[in-house]
Amino acid sequence: MGDILGYDVGISGGVISVEPFLKKFFPGVYTKVEEDTKISNYCKFDNQLLTSFTSSLYTAGLIASFFASSVTQAYGRKPSIILGGAAFLVGAALSGVAFNVYMLIFGRVLLGVGVGFANQSVPLYLSEMAPPKYRGAINNGFYFSVNIGAFTAKLINYDTEKIKGGWGWRISLAMGAVPASILTLGGLAPSSCLKHPTS
Numbered sequence: 001m002g003d004i005l006g007y008d009v010g011i012s013g014g015v016i017s018v019e020p021f022l023k024k025f026f027p028g029v030y031t032k033v034e035e036d037t038k039i040s041n042y043c044k045f046d047n048q049l050l051t052s053f054t055s056s057l058y059t060a061g062l063i064a065s066f067f068a069s070s071v072t073q074a075y076g077r078k079p080s081i082i083l084g085g086a087a088f089l090v091g092a093a094l095s096g097v098a099f100n101v102y103m104l105i106f107g108r109v110l111l112g113v114g115v116g117f118a119n120q121s122v123p124l125y126l127s128e129m130a131p132p133k134y135r136g137a138i139n140n141g142f143y144f145s146v147n148i149g150a151f152t153a154k155l156i157n158y159d160t161e162k163i164k165g166g167w168g169w170r171i172s173l174a175m176g177a178v179p180a181s182i183l184t185l186g187g188l189a190p191s192s193c194l195k196h197p198t199s
Helices: 002-015 019-025 027-035 048-075 077-097 101-129 132-160 168-174 177-188
Strands: none
Touching: 002 048, 002 101, 002 132, 002 168, 002 177, 019 027, 019 168, 048 077, 048 101, 077 101, 077 168, 077 177, 101 132, 101 177, 132 168
């Protein structure tokens, strides 16, 4: 799960600097970037719609985390994990095929819902399922994977930006479905097969 959060943070920071992406969804920002070479990047990217794109995930994640705790308590950890993974899958798909900025932002909102649910339930599930002597290491691995996800996103952004035709950003956004698929399928796996020593 940590890699999902890290991946999305890294991807969003990368795609907003890709010219074809800016030209399609944020033409005003693109014009500033191309024409105003003397102003700082802060001023170039000072745009409310662009801010909505980047912040919608975090806002949705914060709101979803409040509901996630109730769902997790009422239905269990695994349903909450599956719901988070499914929301992230749909959000990644919408982001990858978006044809207007509203579809793009709605995809980001779904990504935020996925992050909110999974970020609340996965660490709890890991703590309960891990053998006591490995519990700390496994939970630290969760947070370490956030950095792995961000690093992977940077590498993917670097490669997809070179794709001719200017559509590489779609791959960058849609690739978030890969860790989300792993999370969702892992949530669907029967937990009875997980055995660990009681000592």
